[in-house]
Amino acid sequence: MPVIKVSENKNNLPSVIKITYQSGKSQTFKVKK
Amino acid sequence: MSSSSYGPEIFGADPVNIKWSVVRGDTSSITISFLEDDEVTPYNISTWDFISTAYEKSTDLIDILTVTKPSPGTVTITAPASITKDWGQGRTSKVGELLFDLQVTINGSSDALDVIWTPLIGTISVIGDITYLGGSL
Numbered sequence: 001m002p003v004i005k006v007s008e009n010k011n012n013l014p015s016v017i018k019i020t021y022q023s024g025k026s027q028t029f030k031v032k033k
Numbered sequence: 034m035s036s037s038s039y040g041p042e043i044f045g046a047d048p049v050n051i052k053w054s055v056v057r058g059d060t061s062s063i064t065i066s067f068l069e070d071d072e073v074t075p076y077n078i079s080t081w082d083f084i085s086t087a088y089e090k091s092t093d094l095i096d097i098l099t100v101t102k103p104s105p106g107t108v109t110i111t112a113p114a115s116i117t118k119d120w121g122q123g124r125t126s127k128v129g130e131l132l133f134d135l136q137v138t139i140n141g142s143s144d145a146l147d148v149i150w151t152p153l154i155g156t157i158s159v160i161g162d163i164t165y166l167g168g169s170l
Contacts, residue, residue: 006042006044008044008045012139012148013150013152014067014068014069014076014078014106015068015069015070015072015076016066016067016068016069016070016072017049017065017066017067017068017152017153018065018066018068018072019049019051019063019064019065019066019153020063020064020065020066021053021063021064022061022062022063027051028072029049031047031152032047
């Protein structure tokens with residue numbers, strides 16, 4: 001049986017998004033690839 | 034990663050979804066950093082164009098928020114007081130809720146090759162204020 005690979009075309013996007021609020025609180029999110 | 038699950042694998046858009054609390058009549062901002070794998074190095078966004086808008090369902094109005102690039106890999110979305118003063122109704126603890134997002138245009142070699150990406154969506158929860166510098170409401 002063949003292997004089926006499905007991939008999303010997100011190679012030109014950053015890996016991580018970090019949100020920082022006025023209070024200084026921040027959260028980091030991984031961009032799903 | 035290999036998988037042989039019985040349920041559907043989920044692909045497609047997966048924007049960061051946040052709740053942004055804003056006091057009506059205040060200036061409020063959030064900063065978004067786009068980073069490489071090491072979570073430190075700024076991603077090159079120098080040629081990217083950004084736009085952010087907020088939508089209030091009760092009034093069916095769309096406000097354009099201010100987006101700036103204060104440093105490499107970073108954008109700041111600001112909701113100025115001149116806009117937030119009109120958000121929500123009444124004088125309760127929570128006076129309104131808006132939808133907002135941040136949209137990026139990654140410029141290609143032609144308009145047809147531009148890539149549109151929405152990395153951030155969310156709700157703006159509007160906290161009621163009492164004090165109003167502009168006079169009576």
